[in-house]
Amino acid sequence: MKIGDFEVGNIGFGAMRLSADGTIWEAPADRQGPLAVLRRAVELGVRHIDTADAYALGANEELIAEALHPYADDVTIATKGGVARPGVEEWIPLGRPEYLRQQAELSLRRLRRDVIDLYYLHRVDPQVPLADQVGALARLREEGKIRHIGLSEATVDQLEEARGIAPVAAVQNLYNLTDRTHEEVVDYAAKHGIAFVPFFPIAVGDHAKAGGPVATVAAKIGATPAQTALAWLLRRSPAMFPIPGTTSVAHLEENVAAAGFTLTDEQFARLDRVS
Incomplete structure (x- = not known):
């Protein structure tokens, strides 16, 4: 799988859950567990x-x-800017160009990078013209501070507009077996050589319970329900690049191993009917 000109394999790692709690507000008090997960991910080939x-x-x-x-040299880092966090429960789109440029500079410092491999507009700010938001990222790209541009939770129309300003290498939207709101975006991404990065890729709910379709297919292929959900995503589109996150080394190893499972046409069709 490629994102822009980077070879990234079949499955990446989403680090959001390594923050301390469900609010994604605090850094973990005990850093050794999250550090071990990140290092093990790279050891596994992520x-x-x-x-x-x-x-x-x-x-x-x-x-x-x-x-x-x-x-x-072959590890790529993606980060995002364009959401303000003035309080624990607040996630507010903020796409003013000067803010995006400042946040990219801060991300470079925190990540200890000279260039950010992939920089997403975290959310489209409805109060700022999209051309101005993407234009700020295009300027960062021209300055050599970011390599590739991405959008998160974007529609096809927004992708079309953004691509008229600068190349878009990836789109990161909510997508999994039970939430396929962005089917049109998945197909658009595949058509135009854009990586589709689904977040919350393993949300399978009741369908994964014993006797359910996910669990049934999982038993047939010798996989876990989570691995089966990831295998379905990988089969769904050549543009698909899941980035499941976890705080557990064991779950990390399980997720990465999902790339080794292949669904038959019948198994894929059975899961495809889940919604």
């Missing part, structure tokens, strides 16, 4: 780590640098 400046107010980026710097 070549793409995803974070954002809004995760624990930048502490998530600092954690990645602590674990992985100096980075291996």
Whole structure:
């Protein structure tokens, strides 16, 4: 799988959950567990780590640098800017160009990078013209501070507009077996050579319970339900690049191993009917 000109394998790692709690507000008090997960991911062959400046107010980026710097030449880092966190429960799109440029500079420092491999507009700010938001990222790219541009939770129309301003290498939207709101975006990404990065890729709910379709297919292929959900994503589109996150080394190893499972046409069709 490629994102822009980077080879990233089949499955990446989303670091959001390495923040201390469900609010993604605090850095973990005990850093050794998250550091071990990040280092083990790279040992397992994961070549793409995803974070954002809004995760624990930048502490998530600092954690990645602590674990992985100096980075291996083939490890790529994605981060995001464009969401303000004035309070624990607040995630507010903020796409003013000067803010995006400042946040990219701060991410570079926290990650200890000279260039950010992939920089996403974390959310489209409805109060700012999209051309101005993407234009700020295009300027960062021209200055050599970011390599590739991505959008998160974007529509096809927004991708079309953004691509008229600068190349878009990836789109990161909510997508999994039970939430396929962005089917049109998945197909658009595949058509135009854009990586589709689903977040919350393993949300399978009741369908994964004993006797359910996910569990049934999982038993047939000798996989776990989580691995089966990831295998379905990988079969769904050549543009698909899941980045499951976890705080557990064991779950990390399980997720990475999902790339080794292949669904038959019948198994894929059975899961495809889940919604």
